[in-house]
Amino acid sequence: MLMSMPLIVNCTHSLAVRCGNISVREKTLKGTLSLGKAGSRFSMAVTGDETETGSTGDLTASQLHKPSSSLPQGVAGASAHTPMKPVADALQKRELRLMKNREAARECRRKKKEYVKCLENRVAVLENQNKTLIEELRTLKDIYRHKVE
DNA sequence: TAACGACCCCGTCATAGCGT
DNA sequence: ACGCTATGACGGGGTCGTTA
Numbered sequence: 001m002l003m004s005m006p007l008i009v010n011c012t013h014s015l016a017v018r019c020g021n022i023s024v025r026e027k028t029l030k031g032t033l034s035l036g037k038a039g040s041r042f043s044m045a046v047t048g049d050e051t052e053t054g055s056t057g058d059l060t061a062s063q064l065h066k067p068s069s070s071l072p073q074g075v076a077g078a079s080a081h082t083p084m085k086p087v088a089d090a091l092q093k094r095e096l097r098l099m100k101n102r103e104a105a106r107e108c109r110r111k112k113k114e115y116v117k118c119l120e121n122r123v124a125v126l127e128n129q130n131k132t133l134i135e136e137l138r139t140l141k142d143i144y145r146h147k148v149e
Numbered sequence: 150t151a152a153c154g155a156c157c158c159c160g161t162c163a164t165a166g167c168g169t
Numbered sequence: 170a171c172g173c174t175a176t177g178a179c180g181g182g183g184t185c186g187t188t189a
Contacts, residue, residue: 097173100174108175
């Protein structure tokens, strides 16, 4: 007889979900949610762009951290002499946006994991409470039965 | 031991919602 | 209206355990 209670649990790190309910895809959060074996691995798996100076010209995060000197030749060099500045600006803007979103995604996942862990803890606590209450009820019933007899 | 599935983490894109 | 942030969705790469 579980009533649909709001899932506002007493978690310090409750996730503020603005975009609707958390619908956890089975691929990502199936299983025990143990912290990965690989630990922190910032290998930037999607690489290869960095060497393709002729393509979209995405800059790496490290390139952005170091100002203009680390810009790819095609971008920085051209912008110095030709009216390519808007292009370079757009690229830099895009890279900044990507970098921010990357970090936002990381933070979002961290919060979600914490939230799920919190919920799991809460479930464990409630299950224990439930067990205790059932046991208590049984005891009281016993006492009552003996009194009636 | 290669193949495979399950799981995890990541980066990116799309978009809802909020503040200015 | 516009920019920004948070988050769902998607696809890719890595690791690990299992199985033929």
